[in-house]
Amino acid sequence: MDIVIAGGHGQIALRLSRLLAARGDTVRSIIRDPGHAGDVGDTGARPVVCDLESADAAEVAGHLTGADAVVFAAGAGPGSGAARKDTVDRAASVLTADAAERAGVRGFLQISAMGAGEPPAPGRGEAWEAYIRAKGAAEDDLRRRDALDWLILRPGRLTDDPGTGLVRLEEPPIGRGAVTRDDVAAVIAALLGARDVRRRTLDLLNGGTPIADAVASLRRPGGQEV
Template sequence: MERIVIIGGHGKVALHLAGLLSERGDEAVSIIRNPAQSADVERAGGTPLVLDVESADVEALAEAFAGADAVVWSAGAGGGDADRTYAVDRDAAQRAVDAAGAAGVRRFVMVSWIGSVPDHGISPDDAFFAYADAKLAADDYLRASDLDWTILGPGTLTLDPPTGRITTAPQGSAEVGRA
């Protein structure tokens, strides 16, 4: 049995992952900010851990990761405010990478997006720029770490049921089901 810590544990991807891990006999520890989300996490098969990653320092994150076999970053600020987007999607993600190393967790999976490339073409005047910039910075930080990492770059996530197949695309508006 493996212990997997999922950051952003109440998101659709994270809840689905907690269920998959639980079904195969692994422990899914789902970090959530809002304790009211605990029942949803438990129903999905995860064990809720209340921690605000936006304000948690490296030490607090490392404590949450202690004994884990892997960390999965699936959190996000949800758009809107650029300062909060940078605080969560870049800064907190980078602290999580450092915390995984400090806790001795070698495996880190980053749920990113298809456009996380240096030449994403999004104008700094575009409201989406902060997200694109923050995700790229977090992905680059993970790439530069000494962790064993995987960065998932999906396109638009849908609620379509799983088919057992995915479509790959270099960059653009490819869609993929969360499952």
């Protein structure tokens, strides 16, 4: 497969590109900072410098041409204010989805967050509220797109513990909990290969089911669901 990762220097994205490259996929990773090209290249991915906060859909579409799927892994990150939660976590996702449609790329997997689409929990602060609203709006935008075979993945609290290979992967809600970044990347790699699992919103936690079995349980005769 030919995969483009938007937000290619993120912690999950770097793990994912390493997994995909190791299994023989072609990986292009979109990054904003040219200084991150070395880290991306070390994973086996080809770095593509493009600022998703300033580019237009035509420019981004040029970077997506020929891909089988796009993974939107970009995020404003810790320490960013409410404004960048909107310009990255929402607007850049919308831009990338527009570009995928222009480029004729149907596969689109978005890394979202548990709680997206719900009222933000009180007391978490302005930036958190903006983040959850931005993720919810980006999800809503994807669900309206008939030209994309979208998939929304909502990991729980992320940790840097070693991957377990054991998860709980189901339609929400499944409760709160943690999941390793290693396991998130491995689940995404498996989902990209399961092309009949699309147009679904999925929560992800560490659990007791091997990743291959968890993905296989989502597959339905006849393919996609709406």
